[in-house]
Amino acid sequence: MALRNKSVSILGAGISGLTSAIAMARLGSNVTIFEGAKKNLNTGAGIQISPNGFGVMSALGLKEALASKGSVLEYINVQNYKKPSFSARVDLRNVTHGNVHPHMAIHRFDLTNILMKTAMKLGVKILFNKQATDITNASESVKIKFSDETFHECQILVGADGIHSLTRKFIGCDEKPKFTGKVAWRALIESKFIPLNDIPNEATIRFGPNRHIVTYPIRDGKLINLVAVEKREEWTAEGWDLPDNRANLEKSFQHWPTTVRKLLSVAENIKLWGLFVHELPHKWHSDLAVLIGDACHPMVPFLGQGANMAIEDAWVLAEELDNSNNVLDAFKRFQARRYRRITKVASASSSNGDIYHAVGVRANLINIGMKASYRLKPSFIQSKYDWLYGVDVSRGD
Ligand SMILES: Cc1cc2nc3c(=O)[nH]c(=O)nc-3n(C[C@H](O)[C@H](O)[C@H](O)COP(=O)(O)OP(=O)(O)OC[C@H]3O[C@@H](n4cnc5c(N)ncnc54)[C@H](O)[C@@H]3O)c2cc1C
Known part of the structure; x- marks a missing residue:
């Protein structure tokens, strides 16, 4: 087919x-996307x-379009919030996994704009x-009803x-997404305000009891992207994300060093996200419909x-639809190819959250272990995620 x-x-x-x-239009299909938002809201x-x-x-x-807007990250630093030196540092230029592609940081708006323009050029x-x-x-199709009372049928x-x-x-799959017990503030910071030595193309993860902060530069270092995560008992807000006051973010990190607090004090457009996930479905498709991305497998962003x-x-999915004899076969093969990898990645993401948020003796032991392995056997830290980054599904991996 x-x-x-x-x-x-x-x-x-x-x-x-x-x-x-884009993947399907490149293989010659006629693609229509239906989006609920009024315009590209993926800002x-x-x-x-x-x-x-x-x-x-x-x-x-x-590749070129992304390179023109994104920044290639050179290191990922992992650092205990109280210590000035890194617990571990991964050199992303010196990879051991054999995948030559870069590790890029980009503004979401720029990424979705590139994707949207490319899709439209391909006739989507x-x-x-x-x-x-x-x-x-x-009968032999799926019927979608929209809020404007129109309908669309598709195969x-x-x-x-x-x-x-x-x-x-x-x-x-009818179950509601579950709150993970963690919330994330997301904000952008103009680099000119940055009191930290963060502007090089490096991502830094600072971890402390029940919370952590990730920073990395985007837009040629003019902006710093900040994600600050805190453990929380419950999520009581109506929506899943909401604008938040800087004071709440600052309060959460009030016991962190001055350098970090200075960084938070200049954060702009702060939004707070309740982090939700749901179980990976046993079946990712019906006869004519299939799930991809967060619709299928939302995971914590750690x-x-x-x-x-x-x-x-x-x-x-595009490859399987192009190669299979019928749609259902393609969906089955798609799920079979993705299931184990998604399960492993979701689990590794969740473990990272537990490691970053450790408290007391466990936190000290994790920090000591990380430092020791980084200093004694840097190749261990360097290659820890080869199973993840080394895969390129476009070359058949
Ligand atoms: C704090 C944080 C940091 C993250 N950092 C990273 C990162 O660095 N790298 C990474 O890979 N991932 C990261 N993620 C995860 C990533 O953002 C998501 O996995 C990704 O955006 C999911 O994309 P999606 O297209 O599947 O879903 P979405 O981005 O949620 O898109 C779904 C679209 O469907 C539309 N829609 C929904 N319902 C309907 C409907 N009924 N009718 C019509 N349209 C509808 C929505 O309007 C939306 O446009 C992060 C997530 C968080 C919360």
């Missing part, structure tokens, strides 16, 4: 929906595209203000509609892989 001239409908114009549209803050995601982007012809139709309110089975539906996915409900996994999904 080659994708050429096949019609594909995608719900959601986030990173997974757009990447999927967010920064995002990291690691070599495994970048490999796909490169195979989709987006992107319809905004199309909020799906119901999805049902019709292939890709549910790229994020963590609160309606497509997920349609394929029979390994920076949610979008990278969505990008990998997009490539594998």
Whole structure:
């Protein structure tokens, strides 16, 4: 069932929906994306595209476009919040995993803009203000109802509609996302205010009891992306993310060193996210609809892989649809190729959160262990994520 001239409908114009549209349009299919928002709202803050995601982007012809907007990260530093020296430092230029693609940091708006323009150039139709309110089975098709009372019927539906996915409900997964007990503030900081030595192309993870902070530069170092995570008993807000006062962020890190507090004091456009996940479904598809990205497998962001996994999904799904005899076979093969990797990445992301937030003796032991292995056997830290970054699904891995 080659994708050429096949019609594909995608719900959601986030990173997974757009990447999927590009991958399928390049194979000759006619793609329409239905997006509930009025325009590209993926303004967010920064995002990291690691070599495994970048490999796909490169195979989709987006290498130069991304290079023109993103910054190649050279190191990832891991640091105890009280100590001036790094506990460990990974040299991203000197990789051991054999994947030549860079580790890039980019503004989300820039990334989605590149994806959107590329998709449109390939003939993808992107319809905004199309909020799906119901999805049902019709005879040999899937019928989507939108809030403007219009309908659309399709033979292939890709549910790229994020963590609160309606497509997920349609394929029979009805459980609500669960609060992970962690919240994340996201903010941008103008580099000119930065009192820290962070402006080189390095990501730094500072960890302390029940909280951690990640910083890295975007837009040629003019902005610093900040993600600050705190452990919290419950999430009581109505929505999943909301604007927050800087005072709340500062209060959470009030016992951290002055340098960090100075950084927080100049953070702008602060948003607070409740971090939610849900169980990985046993079945990721019905006969004619399939889930990708956060609609299928939302994960905590402590390994920076949610979008990278969505990008990998997009490539594998397009390849399987192009190579399989029928749609259902393609969906089954897609899930089979992705299941173990997604499970492993989600679990590693969650473990990172536990490590960063350790308290008391455990925290000290983790820090000592990290320092010792970094100093005595740097290759261990250097190659710890080879299984993750070394994979490039676009070359058949
Ligand atoms: C603090 C934080 C930091 C992160 N950092 C990274 C990182 O560095 N690297 C990384 O790889 N990942 C990171 N992630 C994860 C990443 O943001 C997500 O995994 C990724 O954005 C998921 O993309 P998606 O397209 O699947 O879903 P979404 O981005 O949620 O897109 C879903 C789209 O579907 C639309 N939609 C939803 N419902 C409907 C409907 N009913 N009708 C029509 N349209 C609908 C939405 O409007 C939206 O545009 C981070 C996440 C957080 C919270």
